[in-house]
Amino acid sequence: MLPLFFAERPDDVRPREAxxxxxxxxxxxxxxxxxxxxxxxxxxxxxxxxxPGALAAARVCGQAAAVAHMAGHARQVPRYTAKAFPGDRSRRDEELAWQRMNVPDRFDRYVYDGD
Structure with a gap:
């Protein structure tokens, strides 16, 4: 997700720092x-x-960091990921697949299927 943000704001390191x-x-x-x-x-x-893609990418990074204090923030990651790729379903699906491969199995359903 960071490349989407850095494409617009290459000198803004706040999402990476999160x-x-x-x-x-x-x-x-x-x-x-x-x-x-x-x-x-x-x-x-x-x-x-x-x-919009850069905005959503920064939100994903913020939500990912916010999980440290509240697990419920994890549920926003797929939502902002989808917003980052509104016209590119293939790229969105690729990013979501990468995320799911890197989320511990015990959290997969909570993050991607939970309500």
């Missing part, structure tokens, strides 16, 4: 408050994006 923060949190290297700040910053980057 993902990096989530990984750092998993390793015990960052507090939840710090991760939340990075997630909020990624959403701010989304608000500044003009392209």
């Amino acid at each position: 993902l990096d923060a989530a990984r750092a949190f998993l390793r015990g290297e960052m507090t939840i408050e710090a991760v939340r700040e990075k997630a909020f910053a990624s959403h701010a980057a989304a608000r500044e994006a003009g392209d």
Whole structure:
């Protein structure tokens, strides 16, 4: 998803920092408050994006980082992924397949099928 964002805003690192923060949190290297700040910053980057794909990509990154403090945010990732590829169903399906391959099996139904 990051390439969609960087295509419009190559110098804005906030979505990448949000993902990096989530990984750092998993390793015990960052507090939840710090991760939340990075997630909020990624959403701010989304608000500044003009392209719908870039906006959705930044939202995906923000939601992915926000999962660290609230699992329910994971359910927004597929929604924003779909918004990032409104006219390219093949690319959307490819991205969703990649995501599903990288989500632990125990969370797959929660993220992609849960209500």
